[in-house]
Amino acid sequence: MRNASEVIEQYLKQILLQSPLGIIEIQRNDLADQFQCVPSQINYVISTRFTFEKGYIVESKRGGGGYIRIQQVELTSHGSIFDHISCTIGGHIDQTTSEGLLYQLKEGEYITLREAKLIQAALSRDVLLFKLPFRDEFRASLLKVMLTALLSK
Structure with missing residues (x-):
């Protein structure tokens, strides 16, 4: 049986x-009432599962007429994928x-689950036994090279 966070996430994605x-x-508050949970549960789901790295832009307006706006970022062209990768990874x-980022590329069907898992394993802090900040710099270089090789036509 799935937990409440997964159910809320799937509902919002649907x-x-x-x-x-x-x-x-x-x-x-309306969503919390619908799922019979506390509003902080909705905040948790949105802040952990609808992040920019996972392909979403979230805006919120507080107050009586407040709302939370969730927008899915679409990677539609080959150039925009590379731009997005480059901006996300940086140095x-x-x-x-x-x-x-791997989750977003997998969800967009730009890479397979197997490719995502392989890259994720290679980039793990358990494998990259360098001290910070070199570890994050090395991870960035490695990730750029791997994704370029996979996504180049």
């Missing part, structure tokens, strides 16, 4: 898929951000 613009606006990247 309504995002149904949205013609790839944007949804939700009321945190260094930590393990969590690299895993988020």
